[in-house]
Amino acid sequence: MNEQLPFIAETSTLPLLSSMCRVRRGENFRVHGMTVSRPMLCLILQGEGILVLNDEVHTAHTNQLFVLEKGTTIEAASRSEITECILLSINTVSLQKVRGEWTMASEPGLPFQWSTGPMPVRHEQQMVSRFEQLYTAYQGVQQEHFINIHTQLHELLQYISESRLEVNQEKVDPALERSIMYMHRHMGEGISMDHLAKIAGLTPSSYSRSFKKAKDMSPTDYLNRLRIDEAKKQLQQEHRSIKDVAESVGYGNEYYFNRKFKQAVGIAPSVYIKRDQLRIATASILGLENHLSSLGVEAIASINGFNDQEPSESEQQRELTLQWNKLRQSRPDLIIADSYHAPYYDKLKSIAPTILLEHVQDWKQHHVRIAELVGREKQALANLKQLAFRTLDVARRLQQFFDHERVTLVEVKPPMIRLQGTINHPLSHLLYNELMLKPAQIAPPEHQWVDYPAERIPLLDTDHLFIHRLSMHPASEKLLRRMKQTSSWNRSPAVLGGNVHDISSWLTKSWTPSGRHQIMDELVHIAEQHAALSQTGLIVQF
Structure with missing residues (x-):
């Protein structure tokens, strides 16, 4: 099917403009469970936030176009002071010539095979101009008004069709x-x-x-x-x-x-049929068992072949042996492993069928993939939706406390001190994109992290230091003491202002829904403590 609007064929579909409105809302704008009664296009003119369509979460930003099929359920929340959009609803009719006479019947969908979701296009500003022109014509009362607005509608739809982009930003052919x-x-x-x-x-x-x-x-x-x-x-x-x-x-x-x-x-089709009844085990350093728990499934056994703590080699080997024995004795129907456990794949497969998840930067792909394997796809969508709305709410709360103060994440990871960067990690995206915290300049902008010897740590020129100690073992404590003896530490605004915060393992927790909730819980607690101490004058403001 070539995407053209065929108006002279024996059977044709004709889109007609049903209604058009411009919606402008203020801060904290929310939409709860609205259902679309007819096919619509939604163009975001101003603002950003999240748009949940049929329980699937999308980010929304200025000049973005969304297709909404009839029956689509909508939930939305804005993170902007002003949100503005144009809603264009369409009725499609089918024209058919029978024995020389035209008959008309209503069609349920859009004239093209477009489905609910974002519609990326080239030359967004040109598309916005066409929407604006159509809206102006729709409001007008000039002669031949009907023909004018429907001609512009057809031209707009044709322009969108010809300007559509693939996910990889290639033009749709x-x-x-x-x-x-x-x-x-x-x-x-x-x-x-x-x-x-x-x-x-x-x-x-x-x-x-x-x-x-x-x-x-x-x-x-x-x-x-x-x-x-x-x-x-x-x-x-x-x-x-x-x-x-x-x-x-x-x-x-x-x-x-x-x-x-x-x-x-x-997994085989025979296993897929009974996937919601499987006994699942995990092999992971990324908390795959927590994904399962969020989906209402408890792993019967979990193994981590890469314990990052500091016990002796013999203690590590003994602990790993115990984990392997427990895994075998649990007799799982399926083992789900992360890519870090690829070296153990043959050993895992000898115990039970094993799925090795590919390494991805987007942690949500793991959640959705695991949900499919255990028959909990709807629960996964619900988890992601709940997390998206909570993240938006927490971001607003944190802005009140942190305002424009800079934050830096430090990991005490013997034998080095690690400064977390601002890219290519779920934690970086959560802190600096979703929660909109401001990274300090020392946070590496082009790397996931950079490691330093304790004595050569750069000046910690930041307002808040979030510190994760890998363990309480002597090597970590000694490394932390060496860092605290440097001028880079003692000249830090965060240290001088009393804004050094011990945190749990955020790097690992950022890979799971429950872990991200825990990170936000800690941040809110830190922010509230910071605000309370500031009011009493116990924290020096720089």
């Missing part, structure tokens, strides 16, 4: 979209790459190159993903055999389907 639409409609049939290339009007080699550039995967991999996603939906239905599901999504051979499904999902 209508030719590739036609082949993808064919995959969706005919995935249960045999589909050749030659036929898909012909639909796109390209040679097979050009089609494959263009597809991979746009979608970051080959056409074959994309088709397999569509089929596996559809198979997962069908496997959740009662009385569906694996053989029937395999055939319905285009895999004539059940054995081949089993292999492709396990390759994509990590």
